[in-house]
Amino acid sequence: MIFIPPLSLYIHIPWCLKKCPYCDFNAYTLKNHDSQINYIQHLIQDLKNDVSIIKKRTIKTIFIGGGTPSILNNYLIKYLIQKIKTIVSIKKNTEITIEVNPENITIEKILKYQESGINRISFGIQTFNNKLLKLIGRNHTSKKIIILLNEIKKNIKINFNIDLIYGLPEQTLKNCLSDLEQAILINPNHISWYQLNIEKNTVFYYQKPNLPKDSIIWNMYNQGNSLLLQSQYQRYEISSYCKHNQFCFHNLNYWKFGDYIGIGCGSHSKITQKNGKIIRIIKKKRIYDYCNIRKIYIEKKYQIINQDKPFEYFMNIFRLFQPIQKKYFYLYTNLKIKYIKKNIKKAILKGYILKNNKYWKISKKGKNYLNNLLELFIII
Template identity: 50%
Template sequence: MFKLPPISLYIHIPWCLKKCGYCDFYSYVSKSSIPEKKYIEHLLKDLEKDLNLINGRVINSIFIGGGTPSLLKSSSIEKLLKEIKKRINISNTAEITIEANPTTLEYKRFFNYKKAGVNRFSIGVQTFNSNFLKKIERTYNKEEAILAIEEIRKINKNFNLDIMYGLPNQSLQDVLSDLKYAVKYSPTHISWYQLTIEPNTLFYIKKLNLPNENIIFKMSIEGDKFLKKSGYKKYEISSYSKLNYECKHNLNYWNFGDYIGIGCSAHGKITQINGDIIRTIKNKNINDFINGKYLNYKNIILKKEKPLEYFMNVFRLYKPVLKKQFQERTNIDESYIKEKIKKAIEKGYIKDQINFWNTTHKGKTFLNSLLKIFLN
């Protein structure tokens, strides 16, 4: 039976100190002071325009991403969260995350973030090797990264570290060294993922000496073993956590939950009472946005597109996919995908159980091939 899924809130802060060569997220390099007050004013107006789409549902998580949200003053984050709570119902147990880079970490600022309601921090370390940090154009060194982590540990137990592998000239031992540093500081969550070069990034046109496929494969296998041995459970393709510290916000995405997206270039997915799923994309031009032009794109996902969108998310998770959730989240009967499921089983990508589908090792290894079955 169809029912409205849980809903989250994503807030995009577009400014950065420097645009990294591998980054394909939408961001502006801050060359002068950031118009924080004006941007927050328009974030709230953007939110107000989406309220009629959510049918009074309670927000279960908030994620403040970017860009570099920690460039904003603690007073700005405090005001933003305070004003959001006046406009929308936030669960008392909501996970509220803010992203930060080591260069912008200040003890007093982050202590005040926590006072404002932030209860989870995500630190973009990427690597603990100063030479590799230079190669991927980060603006801090190993010592600053370590200092940032030591400071955040004083403030909040629940924090994530972003770590990358497959960096230029990186060896397997370099990768394991990074992971050893990461687990030493006992984060509750580690996002560990391969550097990929996207077409719309500066690194795409730059010659980089990246490790070959065989080395990358060894890195993924040995790194995975190390993290599991160190007490971290792999619950998603690139996510590891201690017991009960999975990222609630991202779990909502991967379970095909709903989310409001506010701010420059933010994406949203909001299910309606009639079963329609609305996609929104906000204006990426900062000048247009702070002049009140928030919405760039809005459409209803077609029925034939829903199965692919659903499985693109849930097949990332390392757990069985409940059959009843497919209908609950898409408003489509299981019979609609009967032939595609049959094909996926025949190819050995999934196993069919009474109440769920289970992705096989082959299915996880060749996830793109599995998902192609659900293309129109």
């Protein structure tokens, strides 16, 4: 019998007040309110179309990302969630996350989110340093967001995450550690802490910022990680730390190679079928193409071939810090372990993976040279 992984739902909201110079996500500047209403109707139809793909499976987590979802009017978020519940089955007490920008979020808005069923907020703060905020194109101030987060901690019972970036233009080691110290002082259940990567099709790619030296970024990483661990945060993924097992269960499903359906322009889906085949779906990227009168949203649909499955599986699951039970490789890929026996042997010989009969565990060297490790699973 074929194992069917848990299923998550991702909803893409493509608008921002303005696009940040480091952002390569599928996002656009919002120009009028009417486009919001039209887009929400297409999201609902998109999900209805996808019911034939996911059949009667239950949604385990929902993530509303972007772009900047908090740019939408509250009633549209509520309306969208209500409609989703009439289209698909949703697990009771499912994690429902929304990403928010400190520029357009208030206590009142968060209370409205709670009324809609949202139980987790992810704040895109990036840094608490006002000078650095300006350099990366953010308009909120450190003082405003600190007051807001402390008020939430005091008055609202809701799970929330703080997003921070290190390796920012002109950021010093002291700046980096100060950001983490401030976040730790606020004491959220979850902190996502990423290194800035300069991606193509961003302003920073064409107008090179003054980035810290590699040696300084390495010190940021080492000292920042130690600070978070000393502050009782559990590192469960390369860039994710939490307390009291308050993981981001939506992202955890991605990293475990679970299934997910994506609705919205440029969104992706991965669906395991009853015959064991794994299907990927990509939706139309541009808003104009997505919001089409024919209500056809799929740009591309294809099957993941067997030789690509090991790389895709390990690319996700090797991000986690927990041991990887060997049996799950077969369950999630429908491939026997002997298919990757030689690749695993090479990884062990290079010191990337620790040898064990029941599970695979990445060594410290393996985490530091993750790309080298993953290359071993590219099967030609």
